[in-house]
Amino acid sequence: MLRPWSLQIQLRPQSQTPLYLQIVHSFIEEIRRGRIGAGTALPGTRTLSEQLAVSRKTIIAAYDELVAQGWATSDSTRGTFVSPDLPSLPRWTSRAAPSLGVLGGDGFSWKKAPQVIPWAERSENYLIFDDGTPDPRLAPVEIIARTYRRALVRTARRSELGYGDPRGAFALRQAISTMLNSERGLATTASNICLTRGSQMALYLCSVLLVRPGDYVAVEKLTYPPARTAFARTGASIVSVALDDGGIELDDLERACDEFPVKVIYLTPHHQFPTTVSMRPERRLRLLELSKRKGIVVVEDDYDHEFHFDHQPLLPLASASLDRTVYVGSLSKLISPSLRIGYLVSSPGFVDDVANEIMLIDRQGSQTMETAVAELMSEHISSYARKVHGIYKARRDHFATVLTTVFAQEMSFTIPAGGLAFWVQFKTPLALDELVAAAYRERLKILPSDNFSSDGEAPYALRLGYASMNEGELTEAVQRLHRAYKSVKR
Amino acid sequence: MLRPWSLQIQLRPQSQTPLYLQIVHSFIEEIRRGRIGAGTALPGTRTLSEQLAVSRKTIIAAYDELVAQGWATSDSTRGTFVSPDLPSLPRWTSRAAPSLGVLGGDGFSWKKAPQVIPWAERSENYLIFDDGTPDPRLAPVEIIARTYRRALVRTARRSELGYGDPRGAFALRQAISTMLNSERGLATTASNICLTRGSQMALYLCSVLLVRPGDYVAVEKLTYPPARTAFARTGASIVSVALDDGGIELDDLERACDEFPVKVIYLTPHHQFPTTVSMRPERRLRLLELSKRKGIVVVEDDYDHEFHFDHQPLLPLASASLDRTVYVGSLSKLISPSLRIGYLVSSPGFVDDVANEIMLIDRQGSQTMETAVAELMSEHISSYARKVHGIYKARRDHFATVLTTVFAQEMSFTIPAGGLAFWVQFKTPLALDELVAAAYRERLKILPSDNFSSDGEAPYALRLGYASMNEGELTEAVQRLHRAYKSVKR
Numbered sequence: 001m002l003r004p005w006s007l008q009i010q011l012r013p014q015s016q017t018p019l020y021l022q023i024v025h026s027f028i029e030e031i032r033r034g035r036i037g038a039g040t041a042l043p044g045t046r047t048l049s050e051q052l053a054v055s056r057k058t059i060i061a062a063y064d065e066l067v068a069q070g071w072a073t074s075d076s077t078r079g080t081f082v083s084p085d086l087p088s089l090p091r092w093t094s095r096a097a098p099s100l101g102v103l104g105g106d107g108f109s110w111k112k113a114p115q116v117i118p119w120a121e122r123s124e125n126y127l128i129f130d131d132g133t134p135d136p137r138l139a140p141v142e143i144i145a146r147t148y149r150r151a152l153v154r155t156a157r158r159s160e161l162g163y164g165d166p167r168g169a170f171a172l173r174q175a176i177s178t179m180l181n182s183e184r185g186l187a188t189t190a191s192n193i194c195l196t197r198g199s200q201m202a203l204y205l206c207s208v209l210l211v212r213p214g215d216y217v218a219v220e221k222l223t224y225p226p227a228r229t230a231f232a233r234t235g236a237s238i239v240s241v242a243l244d245d246g247g248i249e250l251d252d253l254e255r256a257c258d259e260f261p262v263k264v265i266y267l268t269p270h271h272q273f274p275t276t277v278s279m280r281p282e283r284r285l286r287l288l289e290l291s292k293r294k295g296i297v298v299v300e301d302d303y304d305h306e307f308h309f310d311h312q313p314l315l316p317l318a319s320a321s322l323d324r325t326v327y328v329g330s331l332s333k334l335i336s337p338s339l340r341i342g343y344l345v346s347s348p349g350f351v352d353d354v355a356n357e358i359m360l361i362d363r364q365g366s367q368t369m370e371t372a373v374a375e376l377m378s379e380h381i382s383s384y385a386r387k388v389h390g391i392y393k394a395r396r397d398h399f400a401t402v403l404t405t406v407f408a409q410e411m412s413f414t415i416p417a418g419g420l421a422f423w424v425q426f427k428t429p430l431a432l433d434e435l436v437a438a439a440y441r442e443r444l445k446i447l448p449s450d451n452f453s454s455d456g457e458a459p460y461a462l463r464l465g466y467a468s469m470n471e472g473e474l475t476e477a478v479q480r481l482h483r484a485y486k487s488v489k490r
Numbered sequence: 491m492l493r494p495w496s497l498q499i500q501l502r503p504q505s506q507t508p509l510y511l512q513i514v515h516s517f518i519e520e521i522r523r524g525r526i527g528a529g530t531a532l533p534g535t536r537t538l539s540e541q542l543a544v545s546r547k548t549i550i551a552a553y554d555e556l557v558a559q560g561w562a563t564s565d566s567t568r569g570t571f572v573s574p575d576l577p578s579l580p581r582w583t584s585r586a587a588p589s590l591g592v593l594g595g596d597g598f599s600w601k602k603a604p605q606v607i608p609w610a611e612r613s614e615n616y617l618i619f620d621d622g623t624p625d626p627r628l629a630p631v632e633i634i635a636r637t638y639r640r641a642l643v644r645t646a647r648r649s650e651l652g653y654g655d656p657r658g659a660f661a662l663r664q665a666i667s668t669m670l671n672s673e674r675g676l677a678t679t680a681s682n683i684c685l686t687r688g689s690q691m692a693l694y695l696c697s698v699l700l701v702r703p704g705d706y707v708a709v710e711k712l713t714y715p716p717a718r719t720a721f722a723r724t725g726a727s728i729v730s731v732a733l734d735d736g737g738i739e740l741d742d743l744e745r746a747c748d749e750f751p752v753k754v755i756y757l758t759p760h761h762q763f764p765t766t767v768s769m770r771p772e773r774r775l776r777l778l779e780l781s782k783r784k785g786i787v788v789v790e791d792d793y794d795h796e797f798h799f800d801h802q803p804l805l806p807l808a809s810a811s812l813d814r815t816v817y818v819g820s821l822s823k824l825i826s827p828s829l830r831i832g833y834l835v836s837s838p839g840f841v842d843d844v845a846n847e848i849m850l851i852d853r854q855g856s857q858t859m860e861t862a863v864a865e866l867m868s869e870h871i872s873s874y875a876r877k878v879h880g881i882y883k884a885r886r887d888h889f890a891t892v893l894t895t896v897f898a899q900e901m902s903f904t905i906p907a908g909g910l911a912f913w914v915q916f917k918t919p920l921a922l923d924e925l926v927a928a929a930y931r932e933r934l935k936i937l938p939s940d941n942f943s944s945d946g947e948a949p950y951a952l953r954l955g956y957a958s959m960n961e962g963e964l965t966e967a968v969q970r971l972h973r974a975y976k977s978v979k980r
Contacts, residue, residue, distance in 0.1 A: 016672040021802060025675045025809075032775065032810050068801035070771045086772045110699040110840060141642045149635035155828065156631045182506040185515045197687055197852040204851050209600040230850045281560040282575045285522065311558035312511060319515075320522050338645065338858040350600060360720045361694050361851065362687040368828040369856075 009052060019054055023062035028071060031082060038086040041079055042072065127477040128445045131274070132304060132421030132465040138391065139336040140384050143376065151372035166355040166363060168195025168343075169370035175377040176329075176343055184305065185319035191348040192322060194355055197365055199303055199330035199342035203227045205354050205361075206264070206299050206326055206344070207234045215263040218256050218296075220248050222452040224273045227266055227301060236264075240455035245414075247272055247279030250286045257294055265291065266299045269317055271419035273303065274452045274463035278417065284317055291324050298325045306334045306385065307467075308418030309393045322346055331373060333420065334385060341365065341373055392420060392467050395474060399466040402478045410485065420467035426460040430488055438484035444477055499542060509544055513552035518561055521572060528576040531569055532562065617967040618935045621764070622794060622911035622955035628881065629826040630874050633866065641862035656845040656853060658685025658833075659860035665867040666819075666833055674795065675809035681838040682812060684845055687855055689793055689820035689832035693717045695844050695851075696754070696789050696816055696834070697724045705753040708746050710738050712942040712949075714763045717756055717791060726754075730945035735904070737762055737769030740776045747784055755781065756789045759807055761909035763793065764942045764953035768804055768907065778807060781814045788815045796824045796875065797957075798908030799883045812837055821863060823910065824875060831855065831863055882910065882957050885964065889956040892968045900975065910957035916950040920978055928974035934967055 009026040011019055030036045042048075045063065049056040063080045066072035074080045167173060173190040180186040180193075196202040203226065211217060213235025219228050221243045232238055239256045242249035248267055256262060265287070269279035279287075291298050300317045318327035322345065330342035344354060358364065399422065400415045413424040432448035439446050450458040466474060499516040501509055520526045532538075535553065539546040553570045556562035564570045657663060663680040670676040686692040693716065701707060703725025709718050710733045722728055729746045732739035738757055746752060755777070759769035769777075781788050790807045808817035812835065820832035834844060848854065889912065890905045903914040922938035929936050940948040956964060 016668075024802070025805065028675070028805060028809075032778075065802050069804050083771065085770075086775060110843060136646050139642075139646050141639075141646045145635075145639035145642050148638060149631075152629075152631045152635050152828070156626050156629050178506075185518070197855070200850070201852040226850060226853070233850055280575075281573065285576055288522075312514065312555050314559050315515065315518055319518075338642070338856050340852070340854070340856045353600060360690070360716060360723055362691040362830070363716070364830070365687070366828050366830045366859075369859075 011052060011054065020058045020061040020065065023052070023054075023059065024065045024069075027062070027066055031071060031086065036082055038082055039084045040082045042066075042081065044079060126443045126445055127469065127473055127480065128465075129447065129462070129477065129481075130465040130468055131447055131463055132419060133337060133468050134333055134388070134392075134420060135468045135470070136336065136338070138388050139338070140380065143380050143384070144336065144339075144372070147375050147380070148369065148372040151368050151375065155368050155371055164364060164367050166358040167193070167351065168365055169367045169374065171374035172341075172370040172377070173343075175374045179377065180329075180345065184302075184313075185315040186322070186327070186345065187319075188322070188345060192345050192351060194344045194351045194358070195365055195370060196342045196344055196358075197362065198332060198337075198340045199301065199328050200226055200230075201361070202326075202328040202342050202344035203266075203299070203301065204230050205357055206266075206328070207231045207236070208357060209350075209353060210264050210297055210299075210326075211236045216260040217264045217266060218253060218260075218262045219266045219454050220268070220272065221454055222272075222274055222449065222458070223266070223454050224268060224301065224303070225451060227299075228454055231264070231266065238454055243272070243275065245275075245277050247277055247283055248287070250283050250290075253287070254290060257290065257296065262294070262296055264297045264299055266301065268301045268303060270302050270305055270313060271308075271416065273301070274421070274447075274449070275423045275461075276414075276416040276419050276421060276463075277423075278314055281314070284314075284320075288317060288320050296324070299328065300325055301328045303328075303330060304333045304419045305329060307389060307392055307420060309389075309396065310417040313418060318345060326350070331377075334381065335373065335376065339369065339373060341370065395466055395469070395471060398471045399464075399474050399478075402475050406478050406482045407485075410489075421463050421465040424462050424464060426485075428489075429460055430485075432458070432460065434488045435484055438487045439481060442480040442484050444480040444484065446481065501542060501544070510548045510551040510555065513542070513544075513549065514555045514559075517552070517556055521561060521576065526572055528572055529574040530572045532556075532571065534569060616933045616935055617959065617963055617970065618955075619937065619952070619967065619971075620955040620958055621937055621953055622909060623827060623958050624823055624878070624882075624910060625958045625960070626826065626828070628878055629828070630870065633870050633874070634826065634829075634862070637865050637870070638859065638862040641865065642858050645858050645861055654854060654857050656848040657683070657841065658855055659857045659864065661864035662831075662860040662867070663833075665864045669867065670819075670835065674792075674803075675805040676812070676817070676835065677809075678812070678835060682835050682841060684834045684841045684848070685855055685860060686832045686834055686848075687852065688822060688827075688830045689791065689818050690716055690720075691851070692816075692818040692820075692832050692834035693756075693789070693791065694720045695847055696756075696818070697721045697726070698847060699840075699843060700754050700787055700789070700816075701726045706750040708743060708750075708752045708755045709944050710757055710762065711944055711947070712762075712764055712939065713756070713944050714758060714791065714793070715941060717789075718944055721754070721756065728944055733762070733765065735765075735767050737767055737773055738777070740773045740780075743777070744780060747780065747786065752784070752786055754787045754789055756791065758791045758793060760792050760795055760803060761798075761906065763791070764911070764937075764939070765913045765951075766904075766906040766909050766911060766953075767913075771804070774804075774807055774810075778810055786814070789818065790815055791818045793818075793820060794823045794909045795819060797879060797882055797910060799879075799886065800907040803908060808835060816840070821867075824871065825863065825866065829859065829863060831860065885956055885959070885961065888961045889954075889964050889968075892965050896968050896972045897975075911953050911955040914952050914954060916975075918979075919950055920975075922948070922950065924978045925974055928977045929971060932970040932974050934970040934974065936971065 009023060011022055015022065045056050045059040049059045063072065067074045071083055072080050073083050170190055172195060173193040176193055177188045177190050180188050207230040211231055211234045215236050216239050217231040217236040218239045218241050221240050228238060239260050239262060241256050242252040247269055269284065298317055302316050305313060316327055318325045327345040331339060403411065403413065411424050411426055413422050416422060432450055436446055436448055447463050449461040469477060499513060501512050535546050535549040539549045553562065557564050561573055562570050563573050660680055662685060663683040666683055667678045667680050670678050697720040701721055701724045705726050706729050707721040707726040708729045708731050711730050712733060718728055729750050729752060731746050732742040737759055759774065788807060792806050795803060806817055808815045817835040821829055893901065893903065901914050901916055903912055906912060922940055926936055926938055937953050939951040959967060
């Protein structure tokens with residue numbers, strides 16, 4: 001029998017938790033901490049109701065609940081007791097009061113995940129040269145919202161809100177297949193296509209399925225860090241291959257493949273990430289021939305095919321063959337990153353196994369959203385694409401003009417034929433980390449080249465995404481960058 | 491010089507691809523296949539325009555494009571030539587015509603992904619006993635659509651459609667934290683919470699971060715296959731632990747942990763999957779004590795906490811401590827699986843590393859959808875939850891009545907105190923695979939116990955999700971099941 005009653009019950013009348021449940025939780029906590037042992041008699045309902053200044057009905061509800069849950073037993077004549085089945089436990093080590101508060105002290109260890117590039121949070125009054133994302137303010141929100149609503153109503157009526165094909169909604173795979181065939185020269189059906197949550201998941205799936213610990217993966221000297229890190233995370237050794245203004249350097253790649261048993265070549269042939277150059281046709285042919293001769297898989301990341309301004313984009317490598325190519329794309333650049341829809345294209349056999357892996361990773365995406373995006377693609381997206389194409393081309397040209405004016409002597413760059421970023425190189429050496437810090441003081445966030453290096457070396461260069469800022473913001477951002485540059489070079 | 495012109499150009503006037511681009515693609519295809527070598531002169535624009543019966547302007551546009559892309563060079567007096575820089579290539583091996591068609595012949599090998607349980611596709615006239623999903627027809631579609639639209643407009647205006655915190659939108663992490671603290675006795679802040687794409691991704695992340703090849707993971711004898719498979723995929727050995735109507739059997743678990751260096755215990759204490767039983771309080775205390783004594787991480791999958799009908803749900807194990815517990819939940823059951831939003835709760839240090847891993851897997855979820863769901867949770871969800879709670883309770887009771895009536899002598903089950911599925915056991919042995927086949931002939935899909943076995947043994951039992959069917963459908967489904975049963979037992 002509990003004598004001088006020392007239960008620590010602090011009721012919070014403002015809480016959303018009903019009072020009787022707060023009492024239940026307190027008792028359980030006391031039992032867990034070893035402060036009330038098995039078989040102990042609980043105080044009478046009248047006593048406790050007076051002590052806590054709550055109605056007796058509340059105490060009775062709490063005791064009923066404790067009995068229902070198995071923490072207590074009740075005897076109509078003798079009262080309520082802590083269940084005798086409970087094991088006798090050492091007192092729970094003291095811990096912070098079970099109120100709101102950050103819990104520290106991790107009691108277990110785990111494999112540390114690698115750091116990728118820091119994500120750029122948008123913050124008040126800061127301008128950001130991101131890595132080439134579209135302008136969220138231009139997203140066709142009314143059309144997306146309307147289409148999503150229709151898809152939601154329709155899929156609910158058809159009972160399709162449950163679980164389905166891990167490859168994703170058929171309508172969207174079909175729409176992407178049609179687009180790839182008509183605009184990018186691929187020969188696909190829906191069975192070649194698996195939808196993913198952003199293109200990053202497609203790259204991750206490649207790393208999981210194609211690479212075993214100890215395998216070699218060739219990447220460009222400057223490359224997309226989350227891809228490189230995903231491959232390295234699976235245990236691959238990364239081989240860094242030279243890069244120039246015609247894309248990946250084929251002689252060096254051949255040498256690398258002779259020296260190491262390279263299993264996968266990861267590259268961004270269309271608008272090289274981060275340098276924006278297009279891979280030259282003759283190199284594409286040599287690469288495909290090399291891949292075939294050596295049995296190497298080419299993972300072709302076509303992350304921003306959509307925006308190409310000066311001529312038609314080169315056809316993807318995957319248009320030649322899907323036999324040894326995994327093609328990765330996304331709808332983030334065209335519609336909105338908030339949709340989180342990417343896709344992977346390869347042979348149906350590989351795609352089926354990708355789908356099995358997806359069953360483990362996240363089962364599937366949102367069928368409703370995928371259905372909505374399929375409708376967007378077939379009905380609305382081409383006129384929207386034309387509109388933003390014009391806006392981004394104008395921003396690109398404006399950005400080039402401002403850069404040339406402000407950094408006349410100090411910087412060199414080529415206006416990119418497509419994509420949403422510039423690659424600018426400083427003509428004289430400077431400390432990139434100091435430039436980043438100085439820019440931050442000017443309320444400007446930038447991504448210097450060392451973020452992208454796959455071999456530790458990095459040129460004095462920056463990747464400057466221009467598309468998410470309008471003309472006025474671009475001018476202001478370049479001026480801030482120049483002030484930062486001046487302060488570092490002084 | 492190309493003599494008798496043998497280019498295979500088949501123009502498709504109905505295609506969305508402009509004619510000149512079709513010509514460009516055909517030329518590139520011919521070059522790739524080795525049918526036109528480097529330096530070859532292309533036919534005159536007039537000749538080709540006559541041959542193809544298209545305007546000469548179209549041919550000129552095509553040639554300009556080939557030059558722009560680097561496939562050809564042009565000389566104002568002599569004409570257009572295939573670029574001399576292209577390597578001389580062996581003829582591309584013959585392949586299917588580059589028209590629509592399934593590409594076969596996988597030219598590379600990959601790690602085969604394991605098969606999980608087959609996903610149940612909804613099909614015309616079939617009824618499905620799923621594994622316990624809510625009824626999509628009851629999803630609050632108008633509220634979801636309206637809230638999503640508002641969130642989309644708001645986040646676009648605030649420039650938040652770009653990339654953000656890989657742990658997910660703060661507002662939703664905060665809303666989930668508040669809900670866990672007030673309704674489930676946890677002590678969390680938003681920093682304890684990471685959003686995932688469905689609870690499956692949370693389980694996958696646990697497998698990736700907690701398990702190294704060779705580690706041991708203990709699971710219940712009957713368990714949730716995608717969780718078991720995810721742990722096995724990471725290289726863990728699975729230890730199967732006995733299970734009875736009080737949940738996981740603690741003596742057997744202790745023995746397993748003495749025999750093997752178990753690193754992780756995965757379990758579903760609230761409504762055991764698939765058997766629906768609740769883990770008894772004294773076992774919970776013993777489990778927490780064991781976890782502490784041996785330094786074992788408990789992964790607590792609380793996959794359908796929301797629907798509990800007969801008394802208040804037991805508090806999760808994670809309410810005692812997050813130091814050695816990873817708590818996994820989802821909003822699929824309460825709102826709609828189509829949202830694909832789950833969450834993982836643990837110490838902030840572990841959560842931060844989970845976020846780093848997410849940067850590799852899919853970077854983040856949809857901030858817009860997460861923001862919308864936060865608003866749903868704070869404003870609309872409790873009245874909706876009350877409504878469906880009543881509906882599902884009625885369906886549960888109806889289902890129990892029908893099962894008892896139709897299978898009077900042949901089946902035993904306990905009405906589950908919560909959750910959206912029944913676990914029914916046949917009183918006499920029968921061939922489960924034959925039952926599945928017979929049910930399919932009756933246009934009914936079922937999930938027999940062997941799907942859930944972690945040691946190859948399985949009782950004569952089924953998990954029957956009842957919530958996605960209304961009363962009439964449930965009656966019909968039970969009758970179909972009985973006909974199938976009769977045909978197997980005949």
